[in-house]
Amino acid sequence: MIDLFPLYLTLKVSFVATFFSIIIGLCLAWLMARREFYGKGVLDALIMQPLVIPPTVLGYYLLVLLGRASPLGRFLEDTLGITLVFTWKAAVVAAFVASLPLFVRPARAAIEGVDKNLENAARLLGKTEWDVLKTITIPLAWRGIAAGSIIAFARATGEFGATLMVAGNIPGITQTIPIAIYDAVQMGNTNLANILVGIITLFSFSVIYFVNRFTKGRY
Amino acid sequence: MSLSFQLKKHFRDFSIDMGFSIEENMAVLFGPSGAGKSLLLNLISGIIKPDKGFVRIEEREVFNSETGINVPIRDRKIGYLFQDYALFPHMTVFENIAYGINSLPKNKIKTKVEELLDLMRLGGLEHRFPKELSGGQKQRAALARTLAAEPRILLLDEPFSALDYQVREKLRADLLLIHQKYPITTFFVTHDLEEAFVMGDNIAIINNGRLEQFGAREDVFYKPKTKNVAKFLGARNIFSGRVVSLNGATAVIKNPELGEIKASIRHDEEHLEVDDNITFGIRPEEIMIIRPDKPIDKKVQDNLLEGEVLTTLGKGASHTIYFKIQDRDATFKIEIPNFAYRKLKLSKGKTITVSLKKESIWIIPEKQVKV
Known part of the structure; x- marks a missing residue:
């Protein structure tokens, strides 16, 4: 029997990371699509960084930022009692940062695709900004948002480099499927590697297939 | 009921600077394409913030650059019929019309929507989505949605421009009838000369972001004050x-x-x-x-x-x-x-x-x- 822990951990980490990606990503996507502000270009470039910098570099940044040596790490540990580095939570942070741009991009495009006059029409009919977002913008952009969520989730399940740097490779604690695959190959356990690779491949293929089917517009 | 405003707004290669007041029931804003008609409606309704000036609806100021008053769009109670109608594509005709009815119990909303469906000859179409409607039906659904929110003034941005000639004539007559039933101060924008003549007792003529002439229909047509007005009016x-x-x-x-x-x-x-x-x-x-x-x-x-x-x-x-x-x-x-x-x-x-x-x-x- 193979150890199912990496599968369980991967799903848990990915769900939590995607949850944060959607919440924070929606705010960012909306800001990017609908507001003009100072430093917008810088923020945009910053969010998109994980797409282009090497995952190990990303992992290193996170390690430094969240470790005890940084003010943020110390604040989290001393004041809130949260230790992140080399726990499953660090894997969540790594997966979140890596998947965020993949959510923001389609979500932003989807929000930009909503006719501004529809939002204005809603405002003219007496609705608050929150009402407009809830009843007009998100319902009309939901395909893009859903597609972004699925792609973000898939990216989270495949996160390797940054996770290894910041959460490490601790079997039964921080070992996700991608890390378990690496581990299995290192150990010469080809059988296990094949099974895990099969799971990931099937999953990744289905994600893209369904996202493509799904995003064919209706309106 | 009245609307008065004096507005200034500079864009990169265009500017608007004009003002007048409408006391009448229906006034027409006429001007060639690119004269700034839609922009003016956007400034009045608050979709675009003016640089300077004021907007007054029934003696209540909704914008004043001097005193810093800038009432949010949602509280201005302006009915705005967009040129492309801006019906919500993910809602049925019923949901569209009911959307702007805030704070009424459910059964009263239903009664009100049904009344408007009747008035607009949309009976039986309430469960359709906008894309399943004809151009004229869309236009009437959008007007119904606007009226449902009980606006204090009504801005109509070339409401008939996307329609066939025959449909247009019928709808013009409809609109005049509806206007008798709901006598709201209405500002009707058009670039169609015939329409301008039919719809308004008073006509404002604008060009290049400026007011050329504002007055009674006969005066404007038969006694133009500027060469531009004479040209625009054929x-x-x-x-x-x-x-x-x-x-x-x-x-x-x-x-x-x-x-x-x-x-x-x-x-x-x-x-x-x-x-x-x-x-x-x-x-x-x-x-x-x-x-x-x-x-x-x-x-x-x-x-x-x-x-x-x-x-x-x-x-x-x-x-x-x-x-x-x-x-x-x-x-x-x-x-x-x-x-x-x-x-x-x-x-x-x-x-x-x-x-x-x-x-x-x-x-x-x-x-x-x-x-």
Whole structure:
């Protein structure tokens, strides 16, 4: 029997990371699509960084930022009692940062695709900004948002480099499927590697297939 | 009910700077494409923030750059019918109409929506989505949605421009009827001359972000204050000239092509003086073609011009005739009803005599002509 822990951990980490990606990503996507502000270009470039910098570099940044040596790490540990580095939570942070741009991009495009006059029409009919977002913008952009969520989730399940740097490779604690695959190959356990690779491949293929089917517009 | 505003807004290569007030029930805003009509509605409704000025709806200020008042769009109670209707594509007709009814119990919302569906002849379509409606139905659904929110003023942005001619005429009549039932101060935007004439007792004419003229329909049509207004309103026969003499209520104008033309002076043109350079003209439908078989009526004995019919164009209920004065370059556009056209047996090349009734000639002193 193979150890199912990496599968369980991967799903848990990915769900939590995607949850944060959607919440924070929606705010960012909306800001990017609908507001003009100072430093917008810088923020945009910053969010998109994980797409282009090497995952190990990303992992290193996170390690430094969240470790005890940084003010943020110390604040989290001393004041809130949260230790992140080399726990499953660090894997969540790594997966979140890596998947965020993949959510923001389609979500932003989807929000930009909503006719501004529809939002204005809603405002003219007496609705608050929150009402407009809830009843007009998100319902009309939901395909893009859903597609972004699925792609973000898939990216989270495949996160390797940054996770290894910041959460490490601790079997039964921080070992996700991608890390378990690496581990299995290192150990010469080809059988296990094949099974895990099969799971990931099937999953990744289905994600893209369904996202493509799904995003064919209706309106 | 009233709307008054004075607004300034600069864009990179365009600016708006105008103001007036509407006390009437229905006023028309007329201007060519790109004159700033939709922008003006956006500034009034708060979709775009003006740089300077104020907007007042029924004595209540909703925007004032001096005092910093800027009421959010949602609290202005402005009904705005977008050119493309902006119906919510993910909601049914019923949901669209009910959307703007805030704070009413469910059964009352239903009654109200059903009333509007009835009024707009949309009965039976309440469960359709906007894409399943015809252009005219969409337009009526959008109007119903706007009225459901009980606005204090209504802004209609070229509401019929996307529709066929027949549908348009029917809907214009509909709108006038609905307006009688819901007498809300309405600001109707159009670039269609006929529509402007049919819809409004009062017409504001704008061009290039500025107000050219605002007044009663007849004044604006038959007594344009600027050359632009005359041009936009289809007064194609525009000439320049010089006042050579003033004789009581009649001015004699000299133009090298037309010779001497007599024009009646209206009360507000009394400041006209001899030697003033002016622009003058006459609407195509005000030119009389003299019937050769009848003695010339006293009313039309002034300004007789002889010339040749260049072309004739039939269009619906009337004929357009291009007329060239003998041995001169000056041409006139004349519009006559079809029965008159048949009676006069007009055809290309025929020599005719026309009269420019002196009461129908409008005069714009040159110093007032804006470039």
